Amino acid sequence: MLPDQKEINYSLSYKEILEILKIIDESPCQELRLELEGFKLEIIKGKEGLPPASGIAPSPASAASPSVALPGVIKAREEKATKIEKREEFPGAGGPAAGEILKVTGAEVKSPLTGTFYRAPAPGARPFVEVGEAVEAGEQVGIVEVMKLMNSIKTPVKGTVRQILVENETMVRMGQTLMVIEPA
């Protein structure tokens, strides 16, 4: 088989896994927990016989899953996972009104992950959107960068930008509301 026929899957990059491995190899800590969009990794170091400092909360699915997955299985599941992630990208969108402090009703655009929020495609460039501007559903309104990877943030609904709640180049938490869009 020519390597051409099997494409490299980019839901996770090689560079990211090398960073993860570096963290694992160089960190003196016994336990490590890493979460990225749609990706979770927990590690316990130490030789057998040592009690774990605190157990990993067993995931309901883990018992049912095989303990070793074949690469092919992983790939098939990954593709499925990617689709799910996309649909669930903005869990808050179109849902209940924004928090009381905001006093603005509309669809919230939330950060799907913890990272740095950027309002423009490049330093000094025009921001994707400004308050008062009309947006189409699926239009890019910002970027959240995690481990040097740029993740585009899109509005789930068509409407008008009512509020931008986060400054450019600031840290945002997963699930934090970034903008409020008044649906058209």
Add this chain to the structure above:
Amino acid sequence: MREIRFNEETLRDGQQSLWANRMPTASMLPIAAAMDRAGFGSINIMSGSAFEACILYLNENPWERLRLLAKLMPKTDLQILIRGRSAFGWRRFPNDAIELLIKCLQKSGIQGLAIFDGLNDLNNIKWHFQVAKEIGLQVHPALVFALSPVHSDAYYAAKARDCVELGVQSVSLADASGLLTPERVRTLIPAIRSAIGNLDFSFVSHCGTGLGSACYQEAMKLGVDILSTASIPLSQGNSIPSTWETLSYARENGLKVRLDDFLVRKIDDYFHWVAYQEKKPLGQTVSFNPAQYKKYAAHQIPGGMMSHLVSQLKNLGLEHRVPEVLEEAGRVRQEIGYPVMVTPFSQIVGVQAVFNVIQKERYRTIPSDLCLYARGYYGEPAAPIDPDIQDRILQGEDPTPIDPAENYLEPLVSKARKEAGASLSDEELLLTLFFSHPTLERFRQNSRAIESPAVTQPLTALIQELGKRSQLRKFYLEKGPLRLEQTW
């Protein structure tokens, strides 16, 4: 909008400069299709020293590598670097051997030849041009840069004009040692440009002194058409600037770039993984240091040769005399007419300098290659050899000048064919010309078919790597619906 094109060099200059050509073909194949689609103007996939590394160290057939890569890269022009008359070997080859090599390269799927001569003597390589043209291959001569009083802007302009007259597809300025400064680029590039008119102008510099990227920024503003770059892990250090940084500069300067950013980043990402797996160093950015630059510019001995020279002096217990040898090398280089410090001239100068220092009398022992050089065997030196030194070199030797072209008509291929028998393929016959009998015997015993490995996805790679770590007791991984738990 003016466009800047890119010649991709990860598999040639990149791995030659940083990994001593030890990247196996199996590591190239998984990314070849992406490289082909990324929008490069050309991709250079092999040189004489990579060809040699395949035989000597990797035990893989270099012809097979060429064919496999060509199959995976049907869209982009593929190039090969040819070291003038010595081509893929070390001795100087006559016309028939050069011709057979070029024809075999074309059959393997190559579209263009990048060709240089260490003395920039076009008489040595115009035969290559002629053969390539006859069979429809592109010809890309490279003029090698050296820092000396005779390697002036006018010198390069005249050489470039000579290339144009010989009928070529582009002219390249190649700074193999990273000696060019942005200041010099500002005069040299326009001088060559005015000599070649609208013909494609290609430029490559190196980052060993820390000036490569700055030279690229100047060169693109001055109207160079093509820049040679490599993926990030195989750029910088003694290698060349990266594609990613160069395309960013190009866009900042308002130049059009036809590269697919996503694929460029994908290629970068992939070679990070190759470096990790093969335990190879990543190219590190060198900061420019004026004092070191000055020292280096005085002798211009390339990095690969330098480490060799130092270790040899160490073996002789003469490590402390390294500075003296380097200073002497600068002197020898000047006396013999400023050859560009590339193979074989860097070796000739370096060895003579060692002799001069350890024997306490200059030019007492002379390597035979220096005698040949002084008699004109390698072609015309950039400047005349100092007459006193010329006399010293040829003292007690036959001083008759040698016309290099005399040997070009020797019927080497038919003789080798007669010895080898008709059953040997042209490709194998060329191997017998380039390599010694014992080397080839060893190769034939050890050579393995090149594998086309299945691509390991990053997630799978992570799981495999975690599995190798003995300090782990347990890991739990969750990705979408996938749950994976392993305990030791």
